[in-house]
Amino acid sequence: MTRVTDSLLIRGKQIKNRIVMAPVYTFPFNGVSEDSFYNIEHIEHYTRRAAGGMGLIIVASTQVYGAADGTKQWTANNIAILKQIAADCHAYGTIVFMQLSCGNVDINHLSTDDIHSMQTDMKSAALSACEMGFDGVEFHFAHGFALCKFLDASFNQRNDQYGNSAMNRARILTELLPDIRSNTNVDFIISVRMGEYMPESRDGIEIARIFEKAGIDLLDISFGMESPERPVPDGFPCSSVTYSGCNIKKEVSIPVIAVGDIRTEEQIRFLIENDYVDLVAIGRGMLTDPEFANHIKNNEPIRQCWRCGGVPEKCLWFTDYHNCPAMK
Numbered sequence: 001m002t003r004v005t006d007s008l009l010i011r012g013k014q015i016k017n018r019i020v021m022a023p024v025y026t027f028p029f030n031g032v033s034e035d036s037f038y039n040i041e042h043i044e045h046y047t048r049r050a051a052g053g054m055g056l057i058i059v060a061s062t063q064v065y066g067a068a069d070g071t072k073q074w075t076a077n078n079i080a081i082l083k084q085i086a087a088d089c090h091a092y093g094t095i096v097f098m099q100l101s102c103g104n105v106d107i108n109h110l111s112t113d114d115i116h117s118m119q120t121d122m123k124s125a126a127l128s129a130c131e132m133g134f135d136g137v138e139f140h141f142a143h144g145f146a147l148c149k150f151l152d153a154s155f156n157q158r159n160d161q162y163g164n165s166a167m168n169r170a171r172i173l174t175e176l177l178p179d180i181r182s183n184t185n186v187d188f189i190i191s192v193r194m195g196e197y198m199p200e201s202r203d204g205i206e207i208a209r210i211f212e213k214a215g216i217d218l219l220d221i222s223f224g225m226e227s228p229e230r231p232v233p234d235g236f237p238c239s240s241v242t243y244s245g246c247n248i249k250k251e252v253s254i255p256v257i258a259v260g261d262i263r264t265e266e267q268i269r270f271l272i273e274n275d276y277v278d279l280v281a282i283g284r285g286m287l288t289d290p291e292f293a294n295h296i297k298n299n300e301p302i303r304q305c306w307r308c309g310g311v312p313e314k315c316l317w318f319t320d321y322h323n324c325p326a327m328k
């Protein structure tokens, strides 16, 4: 039986346990410095969670489209901060990725040249992440953003090689992979965050298999254009988003992360010990309890997120975490 404290090897890199810090954008930290998107608060934030025992940390979405070549996010100052985050995570034995996002543009209006330029930025950001010492990247194909729109058959109306078939809808990344592989370390992990419903479950499954065949190392299953409303089977103690992760896991051989309202040790053990998924990601719970993973490991109580407003979109970390009631 797999245990939460068991390690997992991906491309020769050891993730020391099954608990992942989900990518959670730290809006309140932004805008502190003139020439930097990242700042000292980001270093402290991620280092505290690495010290808190996380197996894998996914640094929240960094915009790459139009940004990889030297806008505010990719200045020398930012690179120094990101390098420090990677080094600090490693000092605690935590594997660390950058999540790369291509913003929220309408992909149906992009020219082929625009798409190629998006791909150039995706590649260049992945290479930078590798150079900065990150163990891998996660391409953000979830939550209705630009890359997600490519995947979703009901949104993607393109009639060229980036639309129609599932193979084409995944092409923005699959045709880029060999180039990223040959320009990054052999153990550099490339993962994708995506949903199951694209818009039907079978579409997400087909895409997941295409990514696997193309050489993606790890799938992080959240939701696509919108959160699934489907009820979960009787006795399944987690959310429908989490259930999506379990569904995709049945269809692929690469490791799968599940996420979405996972709050308790019982839920985590259920998912891992029954091999429903390989890793579990914690978002808001990791904000309110930086020691989340150590607390699970040591059988200690977790400082729970209060679920303000019920859905992640209402989380006060989108605006001012100083008002987060669980932090007081």
Ligand SMILES: Cc1cc2nc3c(=O)[nH]c(=O)nc-3n(C[C@H](O)[C@H](O)[C@H](O)COP(=O)(O)O)c2cc1C
Residues within 6 Å of the ligand: 022, 023, 024, 025, 026, 060, 061, 099, 140, 142, 143, 193, 222, 259, 260, 261, 262, 281, 282, 283, 284, 285, 312, 313, 315, 317, 318
């Ligand atoms: C404040 C906030 C920021 C988030 N930022 C990101 C992000 O940058 N990228 C991403 O893929 N998901 C993001 N998410 C979604 C989380 O990764 C996670 O999937 C979601 O919060 C559900 O997990 P939870 O119930 O454990 O919080 C964000 C969520 C919150 C609350």
